[in-house]
Amino acid sequence: MVHDLELVSVGKTYADGTKAVSNFNLQVEKGEFVAFLGPSGCGKSTTLRMIAGFEEITEGDILIKGRNVSATPPEKRPTSMIFQNYALFPHMTVRRNVGFGLDVKGLPRAERDRKVDRILDMFDLTEVADRKADRLSAGQRQRIALARGLVVEPEILLLDEPLGALDANLRRIIQNELKLLQRELGITFVFVTHAQSEALGLSDRVVVMSNGVVEQISTPKELYLRPQTPFVARFIGANTLIEGRPLASEGGALGKAFNRIDTALGPISGIGPSGSTLAVIPAEAFRLAPEGQPGEMTLPGRVVWKQLVGATGHFRVRLANDQEIGIETHSDTARAQILDVGAVVTLGLDPGAVTLMPSNP
Structure with missing residues (x-):
């Protein structure tokens, strides 16, 4: 051709x-x-x-x-x-x-x-x-x-x-x-x-x-x-990158659990090959939720910064490992309106929104 x-x-x-x-x-x-x-x-x-x-x-x-x-x-x-x-x-x-x-x-x-x-x-x-x-x-x-x-x-x-x-x-x-x-x-x-x-x-x-x-x-x-390298994940959009190590399936070998990694925040699921050690999560994939929905992952954190700009609410949340991440949500939601700096929050996350990749390809 x-x-x-x-x-x-x-x-x-x-x-x-x-x-x-x-x-x-x-x-x-x-x-x-x-x-x-x-x-x-x-x-x-x-x-x-x-x-x-x-x-x-x-x-x-x-x-x-x-x-x-x-x-x-x-x-x-x-x-x-x-x-x-x-x-x-x-x-x-x-x-x-x-x-x-x-x-x-x-x-x-x-x-x-x-x-x-x-x-x-x-x-x-x-x-x-x-x-x-x-x-x-x-x-x-x-x-x-x-x-x-x-x-x-x-x-x-x-x-x-x-x-x-x-x-x-x-x-x-x-x-x-x-x-x-x-x-x-x-x-x-x-x-x-x-x-x-x-x-x-x-x-x-x-x-x-x-x-x-x-x-x-x-x-x-x-x-x-779906960024393919750590550089693209950091350069495009506003992604959160969380380091981890592969979770082994029963018997200690990577099998059906190849698409899960163990991080300081607990297990994270996504898509990716065995040996993946970096979870990439878009800012808009997080949901400010009082409790997790079926099938969601949940991460606890605390609001350290908030700004409502037009229809978008921008938050920075400090996770349990002291990592700060950016969250984007609709500013009209009741959750976005009442949350203030210092509030304890739970972040809901669809595992399908996560991309896993080697941290050093």
Whole structure:
């Protein structure tokens, strides 16, 4: 099967021996929206630049539509890249900025004008087409950058934190527009961001990176509910991590009890292979309950911090082993309203919400 984009054991090592990216493997289908997510310096932008051809790879291969482009210069690749600072020409009008890539390709003027007019209309930029780019708002400049990247009709659009310079409200508006646009055009998007909300809300799959290594590639839902490594468990969402050791079944051997671990708080059940020693519990999986329900695990604790924000109640509860964990619940519940700092509580927990993994994979 031919993929829109395929990275095969791609790596980048700089002249001083620094490894920026190691053994990156990924297959992207046509029309898929994939986000690279991770902390600063994890290698996500370097990987995007290698796909674009702006950064030379030192290991592996990059294939687009089945063709190896590892040694192909950027201008010869069927990709277009949008940067955080938009990289617009301030002395040019909106129309000339948008059509710049078509001019480089040497398109006849009539065809260029037709394509530019169509994309300007799509991005609601027709009325400002003859203004200088530096006279427009941040939201308009962002749309200009998107229009310039898409007017050349790339096979793959690469976006390097394109919303990072926008304020929160405008960022949300552009996020919605970006997702709708991608679905309408059916173009493959590869999107770099350090914002979890963007990665989880926009993409079909998320690639989480740490120190140049891929930690997990999953759908947003799977990534949030079933992290596969301790790094992802700590990086995504607001999880509680509890250390433990495997519980042995009768006879001292791991058998049917392989999915339970013994912790300082007692046994915890979940899903996972034998030898799992780390229980990962999402903040919203806990239930503030006066008594446990059938099938639930219960953990005693004491409230040490409380804040009600809109519809959400945020609590910090100190468990019996002195570990403090975050709890999120609906602020309108009677339990959330009457609980104060110092209150003794019981936390109910569905074992199915727990993910078990090796603490040092």
